[in-house]
Amino acid sequence: MPFFSLMLLFLPVLRAMKWLILIIPMSAVVGSLCALFLAALEAATHYRVAHPAILFLLPFAGVVTASIYFWFGGESERGNNLILEQIQKPYSGVPLRMAPLVLVSTVISHLFGASVGREGTAVQIGGSIASGFANLFKLSQEATRVLLISGIAAGFGAVFGTPVAGAIFGLEVIAIGKVDYLALVPALLASLIADWVCHAWGIHHTLYTVLFSGYSLRDEPPFHTNLILLAKVALCGVCFGLCSLVFSESTHRLGKFFKTICPKAWLRPVIGGTLTIIFVYLLDTRDYLGLGITAPEPNGASILNFFGPQSYPYSALIKILFTIVALASEFKGGEVTPLFFIGAALGNILSVWLNAPMDLLAAIGFMAVFAGASNTPIACTMMGIELFGAQNTVYLATGCFIAYLCSGHTGIYLSQQIFRSKI
Amino acid sequence: MPFFSLMLLFLPVLRAMKWLILIIPMSAVVGSLCALFLAALEAATHYRVAHPAILFLLPFAGVVTASIYFWFGGESERGNNLILEQIQKPYSGVPLRMAPLVLVSTVISHLFGASVGREGTAVQIGGSIASGFANLFKLSQEATRVLLISGIAAGFGAVFGTPVAGAIFGLEVIAIGKVDYLALVPALLASLIADWVCHAWGIHHTLYTVLFSGYSLRDEPPFHTNLILLAKVALCGVCFGLCSLVFSESTHRLGKFFKTICPKAWLRPVIGGTLTIIFVYLLDTRDYLGLGITAPEPNGASILNFFGPQSYPYSALIKILFTIVALASEFKGGEVTPLFFIGAALGNILSVWLNAPMDLLAAIGFMAVFAGASNTPIACTMMGIELFGAQNTVYLATGCFIAYLCSGHTGIYLSQQIFRSKI
Numbered sequence: 001m002p003f004f005s006l007m008l009l010f011l012p013v014l015r016a017m018k019w020l021i022l023i024i025p026m027s028a029v030v031g032s033l034c035a036l037f038l039a040a041l042e043a044a045t046h047y048r049v050a051h052p053a054i055l056f057l058l059p060f061a062g063v064v065t066a067s068i069y070f071w072f073g074g075e076s077e078r079g080n081n082l083i084l085e086q087i088q089k090p091y092s093g094v095p096l097r098m099a100p101l102v103l104v105s106t107v108i109s110h111l112f113g114a115s116v117g118r119e120g121t122a123v124q125i126g127g128s129i130a131s132g133f134a135n136l137f138k139l140s141q142e143a144t145r146v147l148l149i150s151g152i153a154a155g156f157g158a159v160f161g162t163p164v165a166g167a168i169f170g171l172e173v174i175a176i177g178k179v180d181y182l183a184l185v186p187a188l189l190a191s192l193i194a195d196w197v198c199h200a201w202g203i204h205h206t207l208y209t210v211l212f213s214g215y216s217l218r219d220e221p222p223f224h225t226n227l228i229l230l231a232k233v234a235l236c237g238v239c240f241g242l243c244s245l246v247f248s249e250s251t252h253r254l255g256k257f258f259k260t261i262c263p264k265a266w267l268r269p270v271i272g273g274t275l276t277i278i279f280v281y282l283l284d285t286r287d288y289l290g291l292g293i294t295a296p297e298p299n300g301a302s303i304l305n306f307f308g309p310q311s312y313p314y315s316a317l318i319k320i321l322f323t324i325v326a327l328a329s330e331f332k333g334g335e336v337t338p339l340f341f342i343g344a345a346l347g348n349i350l351s352v353w354l355n356a357p358m359d360l361l362a363a364i365g366f367m368a369v370f371a372g373a374s375n376t377p378i379a380c381t382m383m384g385i386e387l388f389g390a391q392n393t394v395y396l397a398t399g400c401f402i403a404y405l406c407s408g409h410t411g412i413y414l415s416q417q418i419f420r421s422k423i
Numbered sequence: 424m425p426f427f428s429l430m431l432l433f434l435p436v437l438r439a440m441k442w443l444i445l446i447i448p449m450s451a452v453v454g455s456l457c458a459l460f461l462a463a464l465e466a467a468t469h470y471r472v473a474h475p476a477i478l479f480l481l482p483f484a485g486v487v488t489a490s491i492y493f494w495f496g497g498e499s500e501r502g503n504n505l506i507l508e509q510i511q512k513p514y515s516g517v518p519l520r521m522a523p524l525v526l527v528s529t530v531i532s533h534l535f536g537a538s539v540g541r542e543g544t545a546v547q548i549g550g551s552i553a554s555g556f557a558n559l560f561k562l563s564q565e566a567t568r569v570l571l572i573s574g575i576a577a578g579f580g581a582v583f584g585t586p587v588a589g590a591i592f593g594l595e596v597i598a599i600g601k602v603d604y605l606a607l608v609p610a611l612l613a614s615l616i617a618d619w620v621c622h623a624w625g626i627h628h629t630l631y632t633v634l635f636s637g638y639s640l641r642d643e644p645p646f647h648t649n650l651i652l653l654a655k656v657a658l659c660g661v662c663f664g665l666c667s668l669v670f671s672e673s674t675h676r677l678g679k680f681f682k683t684i685c686p687k688a689w690l691r692p693v694i695g696g697t698l699t700i701i702f703v704y705l706l707d708t709r710d711y712l713g714l715g716i717t718a719p720e721p722n723g724a725s726i727l728n729f730f731g732p733q734s735y736p737y738s739a740l741i742k743i744l745f746t747i748v749a750l751a752s753e754f755k756g757g758e759v760t761p762l763f764f765i766g767a768a769l770g771n772i773l774s775v776w777l778n779a780p781m782d783l784l785a786a787i788g789f790m791a792v793f794a795g796a797s798n799t800p801i802a803c804t805m806m807g808i809e810l811f812g813a814q815n816t817v818y819l820a821t822g823c824f825i826a827y828l829c830s831g832h833t834g835i836y837l838s839q840q841i842f843r844s845k846i
Contacts, residue, residue, distance in 0.1 A: 015846065163648070164820045168801065179602040181843055184800065185828050188820060196648050225586070225619050377607065378591065378801065382816075390813035393805075397587040397611060405608050420604055423438065 019186055022147065026133045027154045027190040030126045031197030034158035037103050037121060038203050041291070044111035049296050052286065054112055058276055061112040062269020065105035065332050070266055076101050076128075080120055081415035083127035083148060087174055088417060090144045094131035098124050105332035113289035114276065115322035116333025118159050123334070126155025126194075149174070149183040150190035157191030158198040161205030165383035166191035172376040176409060177420025179378060206293050208307065208366075210388045212357040225394055232354045233364060236347065237399045240365055241406025243346055244372030247320055247339065248412050254328035265330065272329025279322060287315075288322040292341040303337075303366070306344035308358040315345035335412045336370055343369030363388050364399035371400035372407030375416060442609055445570065449556045450577045450613040453549045454620030457581035460526050460544060461626050464714070467534035472719050475709065477535055481699055484535040485692020488528035488755050493689055499524050499551075503543055504838035506550035506571060510597055511840060513567045517554035521547050528755035536712035537699065538745035539756025541582050546757070549578025549617075572597070572606040573613035580614030581621040584628035588806035589614035595799040599832060600843025602801060629716055631730065631789075633811045635780040648817050655777045656787060659770065660822045663788055664829025666769055667795025670743055670762065671835050677751035688753065695752025702745060710738075711745040715764040726760075726789070729767035731781035738768035758835045759793055766792030786811050787822035794823035795830030798839060 048054055069077050076082075076098040086094055106121040130151025134144040149170045157166025167188040172179045262268050280286055287301040295302035301315040323338040347365025351358040363384060371380035377400040384396040405422055471477055492500050499505075499521040509517055529544040553574025557567040572593045580589025590611040595602045685691050703709055710724040718725035724738040746761040770788025774781040786807060794803035800823040807819040828845055 012846065164804070164816050167820070167824075177604045179801065181600045181800075181827075181845075185824050188824050192648060192653065192817060192821070196650060199647065224622065225615060227619065230615065377604075378602065381587070382805075385808055385813045386816055390808045393587050393809055394615060397590070398615070401590075401608050401611050404604075422604075423435065 020189075022133060022137065022139075023150055023186055023190050024193055026130055026147065026151065027193035028197045030129050030151060030154040030190070031158045031194035032201060033099060033103065033125045033129070034122050034155060034194065035198045035201035035203045037107070037118070037125065038159065038198070039201075040103075040107045041110055041118065044107050045290050048111055048113055048290065055277060055280060055286075055289070058112040058114060059270040059273030061108050062114070062273045062329065062331055063266050065108050066266040066269050066330060068101065068105065069332075072097065073101060076124075080123055080127075080413055083123065083152065084174060084413055084415040086127070086131065087145050087148045088415075090141050090148070093135055093144070094128045094148070096128055096132040098128035102128075102332055106334075109326070109331045109333045110290050112273075113280075113286075114273070114326040114331040114333065115288055115290065115292070115319065115338055116326050116331050116335070117291065117337035117339070118334050119156060119336035120334030121332070122155035122159035123152050124155070126151035126153070130154075146183040146186050150186045153183075153187035154190040154194035158194035160383065160387075161195060161198070162383045162386040163191040163195040164188070165379050165386055166195070168382050169374075169376055169379035172379045173374060173413065173416065175417040175419040176375045176411070177418065177422070206304070208304070208363065208387055210307070210359045210363045210392065212360040212392065229356060230395065230398060232356045233361070233395045233398050234402055236350050236354070236356075236361060236364065237368055237402025238406050239346065239350060240343060240368035240399060241372040241403035243316070243320075243342065244339075244369050244403060244407040244411070247324065247342065247369070248373050248407070248410050250320070250324045251327050251335070251412065252410065252414070254324050255330075258328050258330075268329045269331055270329075272325050272331060275325045275329075276322060279318075279325075283318060285318075288319050291337045292319065293337070301345065303341050303344050306341075306348040306358075306362045308348075308362070311348055311352045311358075312345055313349050316342045316349065319345060335373065339370040339373055339412075340366045343367065360392060360395060363392070364396055367396060368399040368403035372403035373412045375404060375407070375411045375413075377401045377404035443612075445556060445560065445562075446573055446609055446613050447616055449553055449570065449574065450616035451620045453552050453574060453577040453613070454581045454617035455624060456522060456526065456548045456552070457545050457578060457617065458621045458624035458626045460530070460541070460548065461582065461621070462624075463526075463530045464533055464541065467530050468713050471534055471536055471713065472709075478700060478703060478709075478712070481535040481537060482693040482696030484531050485537070485696045485752065485754055486689050488531050489689040489692050489753060491524065491528065492755075495520065496524060499547075503546055503550075503836055506546065506575065507597060507836055507838040509550070509554065510568050510571045511838075513564045513571070516558055516567070517551045517571070519551055519555040521551035525551075525755055529757075532749070532754045532756045533713050535696075536703075536709075537695070537749040537754040537756065538711055538713065538715070538742065538761055539749050539754050539758075540714065540760035540762070541757050542579060542759035543757030544755070545578035545582035546575050547578070549574035549576070549613075553577075569606040569609050573609045576606075576610035577613040577617035581617035583806065583810075584618060584621070585806045585809040586614040586618040587611070588802050588809055589618070591805050592797075592799055592802035595802045596797060596836065596839065598840040598842040599798045599834070600841065600845070629727070631727070631786065631810055633730070633782045633786045633815065635783040635815065652779060653818065653821060655779045656784070656818045656821050657825055659773050659777070659779075659784055659787065660791055660825025661829050662769065662773060663766060663791035663822060664795040664826035666739070666743075666765065667762075667792050667826060667830040667834070670747065670765065670792070671796050671830070671833050673743070673747045674750050674758070674835065675833065675837070677747050678753075681751050681753075691752045692754055693752075695748050695754060698748045698752075699745060702741075702748075706741060708741075711742050714760045715742065716760070724768065726764050726767050729764075729771040729785045731771075731785070734771055734775045734781075735768055736772050739765045739772065742768060758796065762793040762796055762835075763789045766790065783815060783818060786815070787819055790819060791822040791826035795826035796835045798827060798830070798834045798836075800824045800827035
């Protein structure tokens with residue numbers, strides 16, 4: 001049967017074509033929405049910095065977004081956790097309206113100064129668009145799972161400009177304790193395409209500079225790993241992991257507490273918004289509003305400034321305060337950029353105490369606190385390499401892996417399954 | 424109960440101490456043995472190049488190593504597969520004599536010119552020493568598994584000078600389709616220490632140079648990913664994967680065939696040795712003997728020369744021939760350095776056909792053929808980053824992930840479990 005064997009040969013090719021046809025447009029949509037999101041975020045941040053008084057509207061802005069979700073949100077409210085559950089066991093899918101809802105509400109959060117991030121938004125855009133494509137093409141359960149993972153990868157890869165980390169993040173975030181290759185190549189393809197499309201819209205990602213080089217690829221010294229520095233990094237890894245634990249636990253507990261004292265969902269952002277305003281005037285700083293990649297003043301607390309040379313002793317603690325209040329009172333947005341901020345700030349001050357290179361520890365903290373909170377140590381190591389280069393891979397991996405070990409089993413995503421207990 | 428809660432606090436610290444006390448000496452031993460092995464290998468290669476006539480003794484050398492294994496080897500004969508099985512379900516452990524046996528026999532293979540590698544040897548040294556420590560300290564099954572994975576990581580990390588890739592390799596090689604975090608931090612610690620110790624003995628690893636830079640970290644161009652080049656790399660990834668498939672299948676089938684026509688184990692290397700000699704004189708080249716990192720003549724076929732500028736159209740095919748004959752006739756040694764050679768050679772010639780940067784495709788082939796044959800795409804991406812730098816991460820990951828997808832389910836390690844089917 002020559003026809004039959006010819007078919008057999010073409011079967012993998014046909015299957016590959018099917019995935020290309022599904023994933024390329026899906027990722028292009030996700031990449032474009034991420035580009036729109038990042039552009040809107042930048043405009044919102046500029047506007048907020050130029051008009052400081054807008055902060056006073058933060059409580060009302062929160063009421064608006066909470067009300068939008070209350071009336072139109074439905075299942076969207078559950079955000080990243082809903083997407084994780086749909087991957088673990090697809091049932092009703094992720095509603096398509098999640099994408100516009102989360103995009104608009106996150107931009108509102110940032111415009112009025114809530115301390116939230118972007119990755120949750122990007123992941124929800126990715127998951128919702130992917131679910132839309134899965135419904136449109138009436139995909140099987142298994143294929144839907146693959147497409148949802150690819151959607152997460154696309155959102156993550158595009159929003160941070162780190163496509164390989166995005167792909168691994170999509171595979172790693174589903175469960176604690178493993179990377180599952182259910183969607184290895186689809187996730188990479190989705191992430192690459194979405195990142196490319198996002199760049200094609202003219203979006204530029206922040207460049208971070210780590211001058212310290214633990215390992216020069218060109219003229220290798222006899223000892224490329226410094227054991228003393230490695231021990232310091234390992235110790236910092238423990239601190240980063242405990243910091244993730246504190247962050248995740250506080251966010252969940254404060255959220256429950258707010259729910260107890262204020263059962264009306266639309267009213268909760270008023271508490272968070274008011275507390276944020278009080279913190280701003282009590283501490284006399286606006287550095288902790290929004291993403292915090294750059295600060296309004298040249299020497300203010302910001303992710304870029306944590307790389308040195310100045311030290312910021314209380315920044316990590318203050319940012320934790322701002323962020324858990326914003327997240328627990330249900331402002332929309334991600335957790336990750338604040339985690340980058342907290343980690344880099346913690347690395348900054350640990351480098352002073354431990355007499356270690358500041359830019360190195362800021363970079364490791366940047367990745368490791370997130371690795372601990374999201375339980376994705378390999379994706380974070382890869383992201384560190386994509387952001388900072390390969391010369392400190394050994395220290396980055398040490399920081400991320402140990403932070404993962406020390407961050408407990410309750411991460412920022414409550415719907416992560418536990419495949420393997422950490423200890 | 425203040426004493427009890429103090430104990431609870433110290434429990435993780437005590438557990439961490441236990442692992443440090445176990446893993447540091449174990450990795451130091453593995454790293455030292457790897458250093459001895461690499462030094463002996465270099466001396467053996469120099470001697471062989473200086474004394475070409477030694478090749479005629481290859482069949483007898485094979486008889487000697489086969490006889491040593493026949494009389495003293497016991498279970499050691501089963502090599503990497505035995506270690507994988509002991510990790511999946513520890514029962515009798517890995518015999519300690521595996522380490523000296525495989526070290527000596529691999530050096531003999533290389534001294535007389537068999538086309539074999541080093542990773543199998545390093546992994547077996549690591550696994551056997553780890554099993555020895557597990558027996559010495561009477562560890563539980565679970566702890567034994569962790570230590571065996573760490574042993575593999577230590578051997579791999581030290582022999583190639585790529586500690587983070589070594590750690591991930593140890594976790595990824597056990598089963599097809601996942602990275603299991605059973606031993607995330609112990610494997611990293613073991614790999615780092617072993618690599619450090621190996622360097623401390625004065626061992627230097629080969630430096631590879633990839634000048635092509637798809638992505639500059641310092642001055643990011645608006646499009647850091649070139650879609651045409653990405654498509655070419657994806658196509659190459661398919662070729663690399665099929666090459667892995669051909670290599671693994673041919674080695675296993677030729678091995679079975681040799682067993683059928685020659686039931687006496689000690690006699691089989693005579694066939695392989697004789698065929699190797701015939702190939703050398705038929706093709707009038709000695710470039711395919713041994714590791715092949717450098718060639719006896721300046722422009723000979725070698726891994727370093729495949730990075731450019733000259734092209735080597737038949738080198739991949741010839742090296743496959745030499746290597747499957749050596750491995751199928753049971754010469755001792757690894758598969759990986761020959762796979763690096765085959766992959767780099769295939770990348771070299773594909774770069775001419777596809778008009779793509781030669782050093783980039785040689786580097787991707789180097790990693791991707793191994794990724795396909797060992798089913799470890801993430802470890803190989805990381806290894807590529809550790810060897811060549813971060814500037815081509817996107818292309819490296821694409822090559823390795825697609826090669827993994829296309830290499831079938833029979834890799835070079837027959838005892839790998841299948842956790843998740845590839846398609």
